[in-house]
Every structure is written in C-alpha cells, then in structure tokens.
Amino acid sequence: MVNSGSFSSPQALEQLAKRYPELDLSSVETCLSFLDTTTDVHQALDAHFARYGLSMGKFSLLMQLFIAPEGRLTPSEFAERANVTRATITGLLDGLEREELVKRLPHPGDRRRLCIHLADKGRELISKMLPDHFYRTSAMMANLNATEKKQFIKLLSKLRTGTSAMREP
Structure with a gap:
C-alpha cells in the first residue's frame, strides 16, 4: 500500500501543481486520503483475522x-x-x-x-x-x-x- 505522507503535504502538492497543470489538487488529495484509509483498514483487518x-x-x-x-x-x-x-x-x-x-x-x-x-x-x-x-x-x-x-x-x-x-x- 502507498503511504502518502511523504508527498501529500499541501505545500508539496501545490509545487507539483505548478509544474503539472493536469494535476487536480482535490482529486489527488481525495485519492491519497482514500489510500491512507484503505491502508489503515487493511492493517486492522489483518490484525483481526490473525487473531483466528x-x-x-x-x-x-x-x-x-x-x-x-x-x-x-x-x-x-x-x-x-x-x-x-x-x-x-x-x-x-x-x-x-x-x-x-x-x-x-x-x-x-x-x-x-x-x-x-x-x-x-x-x-x-x-x-x-x-x-x-x-x-x-x-x-x-x-x-x-x-x-x-x-x-x-x-x-x-x-x-x-x-x-x-x-x-x-
């Protein structure tokens, strides 16, 4: 899974948006938040299933x-x-x-x-x-x-x- 913490700061994304006009900040932020959440959910499920x-x-x-x-x-x-x-x-x-x-x-x-x-x-x-x-x-x-x-x-x-x-x- 992707940990977006290293490149998802608002400043980093704004710099990327200046270089890449096709970057839609809200789409990237939404995707990164979704990925972070799915990582958390997968880790929680892995721990849950491991109990059994x-x-x-x-x-x-x-x-x-x-x-x-x-x-x-x-x-x-x-x-x-x-x-x-x-x-x-x-x-x-x-x-x-x-x-x-x-x-x-x-x-x-x-x-x-x-x-x-x-x-x-x-x-x-x-x-x-x-x-x-x-x-x-x-x-x-x-x-x-x-x-x-x-x-x-x-x-x-x-x-x-x-x-x-x-x-x-």
Missing part, C-alpha cells in the same frame, strides 16, 4: 463455503467469485486443507473435478468468529449514520467505475 489464524483471503474462502447453498464449491468457482487466478486459490486452499479447515472431495457429477467442502473444524471456526467479526465491522463503521453508509456505498461504486483510468495504457 487466518488471512483475508482464507477468511473469504471459508465464508464463501459457509454460505454456499450446497456447502461446496469448485476451485474455479472460488477463483471467479474472488476475481483471482486459480493458482492463487490453489495456494489458499492448500493452506486451509493443511489446517483441516476444508476438504477436497471428488465432484459428484464429474470425477475429473474436485469440490471443496467446509470441514467441521472450519465450520466451528467461522461460527465462533462471526459474532466478533460482525461486532467489529459494525464498530468500524459506527461513525457513519445509515444515510452516510448508503452514500458511502454509492461513492465507492462511482470510484470503482473510474479505476479503469489507471489500468488503460
């Missing part, structure tokens, strides 16, 4: 299984839902299987494929963790009222649509 011996990725996979209608998913379904590569999913699943939180079992309709099932130990961990997780999530968002939360979701959605500007050549 998990990473954000492992938690995400366990939750996907926990709420899956049939209690199972294929590795490709995980990858598609998480928008990551199958290799990334394989690495996470390897760790979860070593920790006996998930099981790889033959797919019921295609013996060439595998299904991932939430093991009893994984179900117990998630069941134990969720009340604390939901409490902490609510506490993190407590400074926003209901209207602000809805507005925040809309603003984040608008921001997400602009991310292509950074990806395009």
Whole structure:
C-alpha cells in the first residue's frame, strides 16, 4: 500500500501543481486520503483475522463455503467469485486443507473435478468468529449514520467505475 505522507503535504502538492497543470489538487488529495484509509483498514483487518489464524483471503474462502447453498464449491468457482487466478486459490486452499479447515472431495457429477467442502473444524471456526467479526465491522463503521453508509456505498461504486483510468495504457 502507498503511504502518502511523504508527498501529500499541501505545500508539496501545490509545487507539483505548478509544474503539472493536469494535476487536480482535490482529486489527488481525495485519492491519497482514500489510500491512507484503505491502508489503515487493511492493517486492522489483518490484525483481526490473525487473531483466528487466518488471512483475508482464507477468511473469504471459508465464508464463501459457509454460505454456499450446497456447502461446496469448485476451485474455479472460488477463483471467479474472488476475481483471482486459480493458482492463487490453489495456494489458499492448500493452506486451509493443511489446517483441516476444508476438504477436497471428488465432484459428484464429474470425477475429473474436485469440490471443496467446509470441514467441521472450519465450520466451528467461522461460527465462533462471526459474532466478533460482525461486532467489529459494525464498530468500524459506527461513525457513519445509515444515510452516510448508503452514500458511502454509492461513492465507492462511482470510484470503482473510474479505476479503469489507471489500468488503460
């Protein structure tokens, strides 16, 4: 993550704006504030998940299984839902299987494929963790009222649509 403290002082940004007329101060300040906040949120989530011996990725996979209608998913379904590569999913699943939180079992309709099932130990961990997780999530968002939360979701959605500007050549 980016720590913008080294170049986001108002004086530094104003100097850059003089050299680069395309620099929109309010856009850069907003982006830097967002990046600083996302860094803080990621660090807080990392600490939270570490209490349970998990990473954000492992938690995400366990939750996907926990709420899956049939209690199972294929590795490709995980990858598609998480928008990551199958290799990334394989690495996470390897760790979860070593920790006996998930099981790889033959797919019921295609013996060439595998299904991932939430093991009893994984179900117990998630069941134990969720009340604390939901409490902490609510506490993190407590400074926003209901209207602000809805507005925040809309603003984040608008921001997400602009991310292509950074990806395009």
